[in-house]
Amino acid sequence: MPNARSSTLEGTNMAKQDNKTPLISVKHLYKVFGPNGAKVLEQVKAGKSKDEILTQTGHTVGLSDINLDVYPGEIFVVMGLSGSGKSTLIRHFNRLIEPTAGEIIVHNEDVMKLDQKALQNFRRHKMSMVFQRFGLMPHRTVLENIAYGLQIQGVAKAERHQKATEWLDTVGLSGYQSQYPSQLSGGQQQRVGLARALCTDADILLMDEAFSALDPLIRSEMQDQLIELQEKLHKTIVFITHDLDEALRLGDRIAILRDGVLVQQGAPVDILLNPADDYVEAFVKDVNRARALTVETVMKPQVVRISADTIGEAVAEMRKAKDDYGYYVNDDGYQGVITQEALENVEQEDYSKAIDASLLEDVPAIPSDALLEEVIPETLDNEHPLPVVNAEGDVEGRLSRSTLAEVLSEHHNQDEGDDSKKSASKKELAA
Structure with a gap:
């Protein structure tokens, strides 16, 4: 999982949440498939299960009381198993x-109240869609496929071909403009589909299992490209998948559906570390947390920060601290760990001297955006927690052996109160 995206994820999400103005709001959404859906809806609201309603009425509950917000510029992932309602949900956004x-x-407009003409305009200009099976027109060239949305909008041929060529280059298909879909690989076809969706310059991109038909290597490349594009474009993307690894890799936030019910939504780290129920826990139990979580998501607040110029000043700062060590920081940034024991061994007559390297332990700093698997060896090799630094080099937290053990232990969630199991897990990791 690329850590470049993860490094800014928390701050980006906080900015979006602080905005408090979602681009998409879904409120008490229900879908019952069948001729008497409105009538059967009362049974759904009364609490009958999906299976009960199917058996008793022949109707299928697609969605039940869905409430969620999607904020501008985020990738919002909706995931669940087949039949969970995720594709049904995304098709409501543009009233398919x-x-x-x-x-x-x-955009502060109730899509349900749009008349046919307004709905058509909404679909052409506000939302674009990328399909699982590419949805390309076989009789049109690659360039014509990419430009199709602009053609529907009434854009002149020269302008739409110019824009289509730009997006063709952006997705790495320069030189393929005259090819037909049948002449392309699956990954190339999906790149065309992505370019077509982006070419209309719609604010919202709907991606329904867009990469699931691709082989694993090409799928990973497409995920990389989407992340790279999103860092430049800041589109609002609703991404549907049944794959938790894909959801964790792409999503700013994740919503998990089961039988048409929204069972949990939140940031990837919340889903991974605090599953709401057994269904979500079954999803996350086999995830390699070391490859899915960054240091920033699990670090603890930093310990005492020693910024004194002299040894005597450092002694005074250490005496005020509850820990017996601290991170020594000067104008050049983090320099190392200084311990109470090292300071106690200094003669009082030397307190006026400057702190030098002989007083410091060489404990390496680790970047906040690093994946946990990248820092496991350093964490285990050091007695003291490692200082965590941000992109500017400022210390903003710490990562210890015990924190690492707790997070990576398979018992972290279900056995949180079992101290003996926690202790065993830490010993196994330290070994």
Whole structure:
């Protein structure tokens, strides 16, 4: 999982949440498939299960009381197993499926209240969609496929071909403009589909299992490209997947559906470390946390920071601290760990001297955006917790052996109160 995206994730999410103005709001959304959906809806609201309603009425509950917000510029991932309702949900955003009840607000406008002409305009200009099976027109060239959305908008041929060529280059397909879809590999076809969706310059991109038809290597490359593009474009993307690894890699936030019910939503680290129920826990139990979590997501607040110029001043600062060591920081940044024991061994007559390297232990700093698997050896090799530094080199936290053991232990969630198991896990990791 690329850590470049993870490094800014928390700050980006906080900025979006502080904005408090979602681009998409889904409120009390229900979908019951069948001729008497509105009537059966009362049974859904009364608490009957999906299976009960299917058996008793022949109707299928697609979605049940879905409430969520999608903020500008984020990748919001909706995931779940087959039949969970994730594709049904995304098709409500542009009203490819009509709801049984509920509201979908996009750009402060209720999509449910749009007449046919307004809905058509909405689909052409506000949202673009990337499909699982590419959805390319076989009789059109690559360039014509990319430019198709602009053609529907009424953009002149020369302008739309110019824009299509730019997006062709952006997705790495320069020189393929005259090819037909059948002449391309699956990965290349999906790049064309992505370029077509982006070419219309719509604010919102809907991606329904967009990469699931690709082989693992090409799928990973497409994920990389989407992350790279998103860092430049800051689109609002709703991404549907059944793959948790993909969700963790791409998502700013994740919503998990089961049988049409939203069972949990939150940042990837929240989903991974605090699953809401057994269903979510079954998803996350086999995830390699060391490859999924960054240092920033699990670090603890930094210990005492020693910024004194002289040894005597450092002694005074250490005496005020609850720990017996601290991170020594000067104008050049973090320099090493200084311990109470080292300071106690200094004669009082030397307190006026400057702190030098002989007083410091060489404990390496680690970047906040590093994956946990990258820092395991250093963490285990040092008695003291490692200082965590941000992109500017400032110390903003610490990572200890015990924190690492707790996070990576398979018992972290279900056995949080079992101290003996925690202790055993830490010993195994330290070994």
